[in-house]
Amino acid sequence: xxxxxxxxxxxxxxxxxxxxxxxxxxxxxxxxxxxxxxxxxxxxxxxxxxxxxxxxxxxxxxxxxxxxxxxxxxxxxxxxxxxxxxxxxxxxxxxxxxxxxxxxxxxxxxxxxxxxxxxxxxxxxxxxxxxxxxxxxxxxxxxxxxxxxxxxxxxxxxxxxxxxxxxxxxxxxxxxxxxxxxxxxxxxxxxxxxxxxxxxxxxxxxxxxxxxxxxxxxxxxxxxxxxxxxxxxxxxxxxxxxxxxxxxxxxxxxxxxxxxxxxxxxxxxxxxxxxxxxxxxxxxxxxxxxxxxxxxxxxxxxxxxxxxxxx
Amino acid sequence: xxxxxxxxxxxxxxxxxxxxxxxxxxxxxxxxxxxxxxxxxxxxxxxxxxxxxxxxxxxxxxxxxxxxxxxxxxxxxxxxxxxxxxxxxxxxxxxxxxxxxxxxxxxxxxxxxxxxxxxxxxxxxxxxxxxxxxxxxxxxxxxxxxxxxxxxxxxxxxxxxxxxxxxxxxxxxxxxxxxxxxxxxxxxxxxxxxxxxxxxxxxxxxxxxxxxxxxxxxxxxxxxxxxxxxxxxxxxxxxxxxxxxxxxxxxxxxxxxxxxxxxxxxxxxxxxxxxxxxxxxxxxxxxxxxxxxxxxxxxxxxxxxxxxxxxxxxxxxxxxxxxx
Numbered sequence: 001x002x003x004x005x006x007x008x009x010x011x012x013x014x015x016x017x018x019x020x021x022x023x024x025x026x027x028x029x030x031x032x033x034x035x036x037x038x039x040x041x042x043x044x045x046x047x048x049x050x051x052x053x054x055x056x057x058x059x060x061x062x063x064x065x066x067x068x069x070x071x072x073x074x075x076x077x078x079x080x081x082x083x084x085x086x087x088x089x090x091x092x093x094x095x096x097x098x099x100x101x102x103x104x105x106x107x108x109x110x111x112x113x114x115x116x117x118x119x120x121x122x123x124x125x126x127x128x129x130x131x132x133x134x135x136x137x138x139x140x141x142x143x144x145x146x147x148x149x150x151x152x153x154x155x156x157x158x159x160x161x162x163x164x165x166x167x168x169x170x171x172x173x174x175x176x177x178x179x180x181x182x183x184x185x186x187x188x189x190x191x192x193x194x195x196x197x198x199x200x201x202x203x204x205x206x207x208x209x210x211x212x213x214x215x216x217x218x219x220x221x222x223x224x225x226x227x228x229x230x231x232x233x234x235x236x237x238x239x240x241x242x243x244x245x246x247x248x249x250x251x252x253x254x255x256x257x258x259x260x261x262x263x264x265x266x267x268x269x270x271x272x273x274x275x276x277x278x279x280x281x282x283x284x285x286x287x288x289x290x291x292x293x294x295x296x297x298x299x300x301x302x303x304x305x306x307x308x309x310x311x
Numbered sequence: 312x313x314x315x316x317x318x319x320x321x322x323x324x325x326x327x328x329x330x331x332x333x334x335x336x337x338x339x340x341x342x343x344x345x346x347x348x349x350x351x352x353x354x355x356x357x358x359x360x361x362x363x364x365x366x367x368x369x370x371x372x373x374x375x376x377x378x379x380x381x382x383x384x385x386x387x388x389x390x391x392x393x394x395x396x397x398x399x400x401x402x403x404x405x406x407x408x409x410x411x412x413x414x415x416x417x418x419x420x421x422x423x424x425x426x427x428x429x430x431x432x433x434x435x436x437x438x439x440x441x442x443x444x445x446x447x448x449x450x451x452x453x454x455x456x457x458x459x460x461x462x463x464x465x466x467x468x469x470x471x472x473x474x475x476x477x478x479x480x481x482x483x484x485x486x487x488x489x490x491x492x493x494x495x496x497x498x499x500x501x502x503x504x505x506x507x508x509x510x511x512x513x514x515x516x517x518x519x520x521x522x523x524x525x526x527x528x529x530x531x532x533x534x535x536x537x538x539x540x541x542x543x544x545x546x547x548x549x550x551x552x553x554x555x556x557x558x559x560x561x562x563x564x565x566x567x568x569x570x571x572x573x574x575x576x577x578x579x580x581x582x583x584x585x586x587x588x589x590x591x592x593x594x595x596x597x598x599x600x601x602x603x604x605x606x607x608x609x610x611x612x613x614x615x616x617x618x619x620x621x622x623x624x625x626x627x628x629x630x631x632x633x634x635x
Contacts, residue, residue: 169503170501170503172503297551298548298551298553299502299503299506299544299545299548299553299555299556300503300506301503301504301506301507301510301555302503302507303507303510303511303514304510306510306514307510307554307555308554
């Protein structure tokens with residue numbers, strides 16, 4: 001699993017303060033921490049920075065490249081700011097996060113990616129927002145995103161399709177559709193573009209204590225359909241352990257066998273079954289309930305783990 | 312050629328919830344009303360019988376309302392000045408149960424006191440034998456103060472107390488628990504919050520068969536399809552076995568319908584809109600019948616003619632070929 005570390009994000013109050021104070025050391029430490037924890041690239045989301053993007057983005061590149069070598073992913077809608085940052089890149093091939101299929105963005109952003117030899121994350125989202133259905137999202141990739149990449153002569157290996165994770169809290173019906181979208185997308189083009197998602201989005205608006213569980217179960221399901229790249233929290237040890245179990249096919253523990261079962265059932269386009277779980281075991285029961293909400297079988301509620309088992 | 316109609320069989324079932332208590336049961340009602348029990352979608356009689364067809368309540372106020380459509384106030388006439396008279400009239404007009412809404416203030420603008428709320432509730436209970444729902448004015452502080460007093464003064468009547476919302480439910484649930492009442496749990500057209508609220512309320516120890524869900528509805532032309540989808544989704548989840556969505560649903564159809572311009576306003580509207588009274592009744596009736604199809608077990612109405620029409624619709628729909 002190629003993890004793009006998500007932790008330098010303006011939504012964090014610490015990041016916000018550090019940015020206001022231009023605290024280079026804070027960002028360097030957070031960059032090092034993520035890379036040491038296994039991040040293979042770093043997503044940098046500082047918001048649009050409409051006023052000072054062209055100054056802040058290059059500053060950040062300088063700060064980060066002083067301490068780590070991994071690719072920097074510019075997570076912003078400010079294309080001028082991104083371009084200023086790209087000019088400053090000295091180390092690894094950077095990533096632009098992102099373009100959508102909206103005409104104006106799709107016109108401009110791929111040209112910038114091409115010009116600066118950057119990889120490009122392209123969202124399966126058009127003018128009218130994010131479609132629910134898997135097919136519609138795949139169609140956006142096939143009809144808009146990939147053709148545009150070909151048009152500007154962006155190598156397919158530099159295109160990263162993001163079919164968009166939405167939160168189980170309020171957009172539950174999108175969750176199983178995304179699994180199908182990833183399953184289909186890999187076979188939609190030859191050679192296949194890379195596929196990446198923002199994993200933590202699945203638990204947006206979920207009470208903090210339940211977020212890691214939802215994130216890692218969704219990760220297991222998505223790995224079942226072949227996900228190999230994501231923006232996620234590299235400091236989440238349980239998430240990384242889940243990934244390790246799945247990649248190593250480590251069947252030495254009951255939990256490991258359960259994760260593999262989930263992964264394999266999803267890979268085979270089968271639904272996970274209650275009988276695969278030891279529901280008397282609290283941990284396994286929690287995983288089963290989480291699978292049920294992620295597959296939109298049971299309606300999500302903040303206290304979903306406290307609900308008695310459905311009959 | 313005989314046609315085989317496919318039949319669905321669902322693993323889940325709607326809970327039955329009984330409102331009201333007779334004198335043998337510790338209350339004073341002449342009858343009880345049971346909602347729920349369905350094991351398939353509404354009126355799919357060929358799949359499974361509907362053990363308790365939808366019921367109809369009339370909404371009353373503790374005093375003459377300031378903001379109701381003149382069409383509705385005219386039909387109730389002087390009865391609307393006195394909850395005792397109004398309750399008797401509502402029972403005579405064929406309601407299955409009554410829903411009393413407490414006002415925030417009296418006619419002079421002074422806040423409704425707990426004593427006033429209790430007095431109005433008592434009047435309704437004394438002049439009508441029907442099971443009763445009592446709703447607070449809709450402001451957390453006032454709701455809690457008034458409903459606790461009402462709950463204590465009517466212990467054992469199995470009233471339905473409302474409205475519990477995610478920001479304000481604990482006091483009302485505690486009052487229901489301590490005094491053998493039920494609660495109405497309302498979420499703002501949101502399946503996740505509806506379910507969450509049921510979990511929170513049962514966590515406090517109130518048995519799930521003492522909770523009615525109010526998913527919030529929109530009137531015809533004012534979000535009815537959105538409310539419909541939410542109700543349908545909740546009902547499907549319930550039938551699929553999700554225990555925290557299996558409560559009967561109640562909707563305040565009168566409240567929503569009669570605040571629409573079409574129902575409320577008689578003057579300065581296009582003549583193509585037709586006669587005002589008929590239009591208002593149609594608005595309420597169509598909203599109600601539509602939501603019955605979405606799974607409403609209880610509709611709360613305001614106009615007697617709407618009740619007659621909705622009742623007919625329920626009877627017609629419920630009499631369509633039973634399971635062979």
